[in-house]
Amino acid sequence: MGRGTMSASDWLAGADRTSPWRExxxxxxxxxxxxxxxxxxxxELGASVEVVDDADSGATADRGKLLGILGGRLTLGPGSSAVLPPADLVIASPGWRPSFPLLAQAAAAGIPIWSEVELAWRLSHPDRAVPWLGVTGTNGKTTTVNMVESMLSAGGYRVAAVGNVGRPVMEAVLDDAPYDVFAVELSSFQLHYTHTLSLHSAVVTNLHADHLEWYADPDAWPRPDSSPYEAYGADKARIYERTQQACVYNVADLATEHMVEEADVIEGARAIxxxxxxxxxxxxxxxxxxxxDRAFIAQRRDSAVELARLSDVHPYAPHNVENALAAAALARSFGVREVDVAQGLRALRIGDHRIQTVAEVSGVTYVDDSKATNPHAAGASLRAFESVVWIAGGQAKGTSFDDLVATTAGRLRGAVVLGVDRDVVADALARHAPDVPVIVLERMDTEVMAEAVAAAAAMAQPGDVVLLAPGCASLDIFTGYADRGEAFARAARGLTEG
Structure with missing residues (x-):
């Protein structure tokens, strides 16, 4: 039987851009x-495409209209994901849990399920393939990818930062620009349905409890006896599979080293x-x-080479130095020179809502780290300052705040807690920091942030930091972490000198 008469199930396992997608x-x-x-x-490749989404308004509707013009079929609106249409392949968006009816039906029928990342990797071959440098982890992913991009750019490489950082990998693969390399941020959700990815080099920045509500779904577990945390870690570990050059791990986080030890990598790949x-x-x-650097130099047995100064890392905080080191390891694995690492760090300015000073009033500094959406990220922020009035709360995503409060209680002047899971944070403070004054805000509208900032300002003393590091997601009240951070900044800048 010639390739043109094969069914899709015959060739999908080895599919690439040249496969007969019209079938x-x-x-x-x-x-x-x-x-x-x-x-x-x-x-564009001629496949028969049906798009399913339970939403049917806003950006979804606009995208649907365009795809309809291009020849796609659409099933949009509430209940659309209840039944799987006829399919040879399913592409799953990151937010869809394995137990969603459509995905569960595909799995039961043995229909392959890929992420957009898996599809992009397949369609980049054989004619659009460039090396990928991959980053995952609980915290620091976006910052690390931005640092990698800046270092590569300083080295003269044509690079695109893609993936969970904002721009889909598929967009860059379709782009006619002649890229040398991609810096790719990968979430655990994206990795869950990624099967053949073979990165040039990869890093897991750290591993801590997050997204446990997604992994409470047994359909996401690698084994029947798994826990949500184990399932989350197993998906993160997928990034190291088939790595070609360097598997970069966090020495302070043994889980990341164990992932490297257990990974099935391409012969010659190094642990860094x-x-x-x-x-x-x-x-x-x-x-x-x-x-x-004591890894990417010939004399590493008895010497090291300077890459940059701590003062080149902005904003300065211990966890951001870790991000810089992780980024440097990936960049160095690709051949970036020492001078370009330093130049890349100096040239980079991290985006808003990441340890960003937004106001100074009456000797008190107001810092927006709304991007700290889990306890570990919040803890990293808290440890960057000596005396803090902490604004926390939101959607806890099934995580615990006990360890965070127990290890940072000595830094807390006070705390203001808000959001749907405010009691999760407040209870941890009561157990592990009983002497710290805590204000719990009940209201569930966006004006709560102004109330929180006013309450925190009343507790703060000159030299203190009022820190928004919620440790939680934001969609209970705000449209996203950026909306939450902007509300905090407005409220802080609206304070008057007392």
């Missing part, structure tokens, strides 16, 4: 930005650690006020 019926689950990019690419301490062989680390 394939593909269902795209979700019409967000990555779903649209996937559908657009598949329609990063540490805030003095590095051992095959590590990057810190000596005095310098970031140094």
């Amino acid at each position: 394939a019926r593909v269902v795209v689950a979700g019409l967000g930005r990555s779903g649209f990019a996937s559908a657009d690419a598949l329609l 650690g990063f540490t805030l301490g003095i590095p051992r062989i095959s590590m990057l680390g810190v000596v005095d006020d310098l970031l140094v």
